[in-house]
Amino acid sequence: xxxxxxxxxxxxxxxxxxxxxxxxxxxxxxxxxxxxxxxxxxxxxxxxxxxxxxxxxxxxxxxxxxxxxxxxxxxxxxxxxxxxxxxxxxxxxx
Numbered sequence: 001x002x003x004x005x006x007x008x009x010x011x012x013x014x015x016x017x018x019x020x021x022x023x024x025x026x027x028x029x030x031x032x033x034x035x036x037x038x039x040x041x042x043x044x045x046x047x048x049x050x051x052x053x054x055x056x057x058x059x060x061x062x063x064x065x066x067x068x069x070x071x072x073x074x075x076x077x078x079x080x081x082x083x084x085x086x087x088x089x090x091x092x093x094x
Contacts, residue, residue, distance in 0.1 A: 006039030010054045012046035029072040
C-alpha cells in the first residue's frame with residue numbers, strides 16, 4: 001500500500017485545556033497497534049473544549065457526544081471497525 005493510499009487519523013484537542021499530552025499518548029497507541037497500516041496520525045489544536053478524533057475525515061470519537069475521553073482499547077476498536085473490520089486486535093478485543 002502506498003503512503004498516499006494509507007489512512008489518515010487526526011486528533012483535534014483543546015490546547016487551552018492542556019490536552020496535548022493525552023492526544024500524544026493516544027496517537028502513540030494507534031501508531032503502535034496499526035504500525036505499517038497508517039499513513040499519518042496528526043495532532044491538531046482545536047477549539048475550546050474540543051477533543052475529537054477523525055479517521056479519513058470520519059468522526060470516530062467526540063468528547064462531548066461520547067461523554068469523556070476514550071480508553072485506548074475502545075479507540076483502537078473504533079479505528080479498526082472503520083479501517084480493518086476483519087482484523088483481530090488480540091487482547092484489545094477482550
